Each structure stands twice: as structure tokens, then as C-alpha cells.
Amino acid sequence: MIMKTTTKPTAIIADDVFAIRILLRRTLETVGCEIIAMVDNGAEAIAKIVSLKPDLVFIDIDMPGMSGLDVLDRLKAKNIDVFKVIVSGHNTIDNVKQAIAGGANGFIVKPYSVSKMNQIMEKYNASLK
């Protein structure tokens, strides 16, 4: 049996733009996350969340087809417990309100910074206690 040696939190990234996925991955790795999957649409994000059970999920709010807010609604309907962070290129207050209503645990506005990620991780760690 192989012992899992890492205690890093696991995360899934959902964003339709390749460059953004890579960038987010770099940022998250810097703050100590292990990225276990990257997907480019909402439906696949839900499938991966169900099968891989990550600790965190970073969902782009504005994806073609199923939006990030739709993904939140689905996760809520399925009663899936995961730390949900909405990622947005834009921070209109309506997006923020909808994300909170949808059950988001965090909201990050691009561009990503280590400081922003660190805050999210701080809240995530606090939520474990």
C-alpha cells in the first residue's frame, strides 16, 4: 500500500481559457495547493468534483455554456461539500452577491496574486477547524 505522503490541500480548476488555467495553477502551487484536475467547462467541473472529491475548487464565473454560478447551483442541489471559490475577471457587486447566494466560500478577482490566494487559503484553513 502506498502511503499518501502529502497533506497539501487538493484543488480543481475550472476555466475556459487555457492561459488562465496555467496561471492559476502556478499561483495555487505557490501557496501550497495540489492541483488534481483542470477542466474548461462547468459540466466537466461537476463530474470531476464528484469523482475526485477535492478540498477546494476554483471556478471561473464566466464560462460558455454552464457559468460558474450555474456550477454553484448544481453543487448546492447535489449537496456536495467542497470549498468553492469563484474566480472572476470582473468584480461587479451583483456577481459577488450572486456568488454568496450560490454558496461560494471565496471570490477572487483577476489578476491573481499570492496575497489574494493566501487569504483564501487562510479562510480555507480556518474552515477546517
Add this chain to the structure above:
Amino acid sequence: MITSKQENSSKCVIVAGFSLVLLLLFVLAMIGLHSVSRNNDKLNIIVDNQKKIQYIFTMREAAINRSLLLYKMVRMNDPFEIDEEYMGLIAQAARFMSARESLLLALNEGKEQAVWDATKPLVTRGGKSQAKVIQLIMSDRIPEAENLLITETIPVQDQVRKGLGEMLEAYRTTVNEELKQAREDNQTAYVLISLLGLIAVLLGITITIYVSRHNSRTESAIVLQKELAEQASKAKTRFLANMSHEIRTPLTAIIGFSETLASANQNEEEKDAAAQTIIRNSKHLLQIINDVLDISKIEAGQLEVEHIKTSPFEVLFEIESILGMQAREKGLDFSIEYKFPLPKQIVTDPLRLKQILINLCGNAIKFTQHGGINIVVGYAPEDKKISFAVKDTGIGLNEDDIEKLFKPFSQADTSTTRNYGGTGLGLDISKKLAQKLGGEVNCYSKLDEGSTFVVDISTGMSEAVEFVHELDEVNNMNSDNALVDTQGQYSGHILLAEDSPDNQQLVSIYVRNAGAEITIVEDGEKAVEAGLNGDYDLILMDMQMPIMDGAEAIKMLREIGYTKPIVSFTANAMKEDRMKCFEAGADDYLVKPIDIEHFHEVLSRYLSAAGESKSDKFTKLDLENDPVFMKLAEDFLIELPSTLGNIQSAFEQQDWDTVSDISHKLKGTAGSFGFHEITDTSEEINNCIRATDTQPVIELLNRLSEQVNNALSKPRDILSQ
């Protein structure tokens, strides 16, 4: 005054009264109906009996007639005459039978039947005997017939007549009895109905009187209430007029001296004096407003005090530093006398204790022209209370005035207000506060001989208390109380959310003087947006703002993972105001109007001092040296011109799907590499296409093209964020 309880009970009385009247009327109706139905029954019986009497009467008559006819017949010789009488005899028999049939049908079971059964054999015997006589007459045996008639038939017939007569009498008696009873019944019902009817009418009248009286009583109560309300309103108006005067006085000084500062050519000394006057009057104004707030809280029963470990010495040192100077400025002595031993610490609300002492000492200074003010501090171990006696050598008070003193909105004498100023609220507030702190304020005074106001409060200590026996034992906090260095320099970026332009400006000056950067937004929503966008070291959030207030904004930021320090501005330092800030998720609070020393203290807590960098505690993602990022950024920039070309040609071909696709992609990426304007414009284009409003797109594309050119001309900027 009419309470709702009284109102309810009188309503109950009215409802109960009317119910009773209705009940009585119902009973009346039932009694009436019942007696009518009983009378009906009686009438039926009477009519029945009358019929029976008629039948029996007919039967008796027929029987007697027959006997008479027989008697006639036996005396006749002419057979034709006998035949004629015989016809009569038969007719009488028919009458008898028909009456008998009817009687038998009408007879009741039981007693009547039994009487008939007893009479019946006699009747039969009589009939038979008559038949025999007829037979003898018909066979021409007249003498025998006569003999039989006299010896048997007539006596039997007499008995029949007697029996029927008895029956008749019995029926008559019954009828009479029934009649009598019916009459009696009617009389009873009549009396009962009249009596109940009378009661119902009386009750109705009573209720009417009660209701009309009650209404007039309510009216008079309303009038009384109105009068009281008017009185209260007059008192409030008087108070407001007084307040308005009180507020105007310092405001006049503030406005006047501010204007002289702004206009005239004054030397430094004059400017300094003007500024000092403005500050002093502003503080006085603040005090008035605080008093009014306190009194309204006390009146609403919302005043809360805290229980914090406090050094009474610290409180007194502060009092001395605040009021000692005031007293000495007026040429008065100011001294504090300690009656040792005194507890080193007590549990109380230091802010409120200070407020009481400042008020008492302030009054003492105000009303004293010569001599001085002396505070005597003592401890009473039996009831664990610490007392502060503020003695002055002022104008003093007489007994009546002392009583008036503690009433809200009043001073010893209305002329006092004119001579000495003040709101007349201070002592009332002090007394209530002292009571809240487990004590009392008392006044001992004689006219022209000065006054002593004693406040004693509970020390609130349950465990063993450490005592101080001489002043040297406690650190002289006075020296520690030296001004906080307001010239401290800090580095960092502050976001200020504040809707008042004046306060925005003031805080900006404070922050810039302290060496930090500041960004200003004017409401809670913008604060959330800005907080999410930028990396601020500290957010200063006013609690009262339009659109979204501070508490909601802080709550929202905390909910979406903003963990950096937030300090809120609140109008009051009271517990509930502070709790509101902390409950929302603020780390700290600042009271408005902002105290510069406190402001710097807060800055020093959350910002790093100039030169050192607090925010550097996290490993920074060194984007500039990250080959992956650099490659991505480079690719983005290299592709930018062709992306622009693609979207422009798609627009020319009116290929809206492609325009939408490209704008969406640009929107998602550009921001990440620092080109927020491109993201904004792309979003606008995308929104237009979605709304099928393509008219503004051409202009937006021009703007985009400009922005792309800018991006390409200074690509290094992307890394400077």
C-alpha cells in the same frame, strides 16, 4: 388615562349585558310558545270532552224518550197509533246508536273506557228489556207489557239514565278543571313574561346608559392624554430651544474663528489662538451631542455599562490632566486627596466613571469663582464601594434647588442656564450612570458656602483586592500619558470607504501625513469591489453609508474570503456600537469625530512602520521571473494584433458569434496580464452582442484598437502590478 385593559373590561361588560338581554328575550319567547302549546292541548281536551258530553247527553235523551214512547204505547189501543209510535221508537234507537258509536270512537283508553264498560251492561239490560216490552206489545199482550215496563224496564232505564248522568257529570267536572287550569297557566305565563320583559327592558336601558357614559369617559381621557402630550411636547420644544441655543453658541465661535483663519492676515499667535478656540468649542459641541444621546438612551432604557478592570488612579490622573488645567486657567486650585488604603483595581466602566467625574468637576469649576476644587477619594470596605467627593467653594445651593438638580432638562434656576450655560442634563445623566455602576450621586450644599457632590460606585471586586497605601506605589500614569507620537511614519495602502467628502479629505490628510497611500470609495458596494480588486493593507470602513452600509460590506468581504484587517468608523464608543462592528467582522474600530492620537495608534497596529515591509511576510509570486507566466504574457501580446484583426473582420462581416467569442476570450485573459481596460471594453462589446444592440460596437472596437496599441507600446507595464 385609559389603559387597554380597562378598555377591554368595559367591552366585556357591554357584550355580556347584550348577551343577557338576548338570552332573556329568548327565554320569553320560549315561555310564550310553551304556554300557547299547553293551552292548545287543554283546548283539545275540552273540545273532546264537550263532544263526549254531547254524545252521552243524546244517548240519555234517546233512552228516556224510548221509555216514554213505550209508556205511551202500552196505553194505546189503536194498532195504527202503536205503529206510529213504534216508528218513533226506532228513530230514537237510531239516535241512541249513532251517539253510542261516536262515543265509543271518542272514548280514551283506560279510565273512560272502564267507566263505559261499567255502564254498558246496564245499557244492554235496558235495551233488552225495552225489546221485550215491544215484543209483548206487538203480540198484543199489552197488560204483560205494561207490567214488564213498570216493574223492570223503567227501573233499569232509570239506572241507565243515572249511570249516563254520572258519566256526564264526570266529563263536565274534567272540562271545568281543565278550563280552570288553563286560566291559571295563562295567568302564570302572563306574570312571568311581564316580569322577564321588564328585566330585559331595564337591562337594555342600563347598557345604553353605561355605553354613553363610557364613551364620554373615554373622550375625557383622550382629552387628558392630548393635554399631557401637548405638555410633553411643550417641554421638548423648550428643551430644543434651549439646546438650539446651546449648540449655536459653540457653533458661532467655530464658524467665526474659522472664517478669520481663512480670510484675515493673522500672525501665528492669533491663528493658534483661533484654532484652539475652534477645537475647544468643537469639543464642547460634541459633549452636548453626547449628553443628548445619553439622555435619550437613558429615557429609552437602553443604556448599557461595561465591567472592565480599571485603575481608579489612572482615571483620576486623567481627570486631573483634563480639569486641573481648566481650574487653574480660571485661577482656582485643583487637588486630589487620597484616603488610603484604596483598591489598586476596580471593575467598572472607566469611560462612564470618567464621564461622571468630568461632569461633577466641570460643574464645580463652572460655579466657583474663588477658592478651589478638591476631590477626596475613599474606600468603604463594608459595602465595597469607592467614593469620590467633589468639593467646591462656589455659589452653593439651597434644599429646594438640590432636589431640582437631578431632574432632566432642569437646572437649579432657569436663570442659571443663562448665566452659566449647560444643558441641564449632566447631573441627571451622572446620577443614572452612577446607579448603573452600583452606586449613587448625592449632593450636600449650603447657599454661598459651596457644594459637595459625592459619587460612590461599586468596586465590583469579588476576589481579594490588592490595596495601595501611598501614591508612590502606583505608577504615575501621567508621565505615560504623554502625547502619542503623531508624527509616526508608516508604509502601506489604505482603502477608505466614506461617503462624506469632508471626512474623506480629513482622513486623506491624516493618512498622507502618516506616509501611507490612500484610495477612496464612497459606499459599501464600491468598497467590496475595490477590496476584491486591490491589495490593500488596511480598509477603513465607515459604518453609515448609502447603498450598502459598512457592516454589510464588511460581512460580505469576510464571507468571500477577505481576511486582511478592516477598521470601522462608528459614531459612538458605546458597547453596542462596538459590538456591531465586531459582529460584522471588523478587527478594530475608530470613533467619530476622529481622535488623531487614536487614529495613529490604529495605523501603527495594522501598518508597518516606514522602512520595514509588513506585507512581505508572504512569499511573493515573482511573476517577472516566472518563465511560464512570461511565456503566456508574451504569447498573449504576440497574438493581440491578430486577435484584434479577427474581431474587426468578424464585425465587418457581421459574424456576431465570432465577435462574441473573441470578446469573451479577451475579457477573460487581458485582465490577468494587467490590461484591465481591454477586459472592460471586451465585456462591453460582448454585452452589446448579447443584447443584439450592435450599434455601439464600432466605437467600442475603435477604443479596443487604441487600448491594444497602448498595450503593445509599453508591454513592460504588465509586470508592474
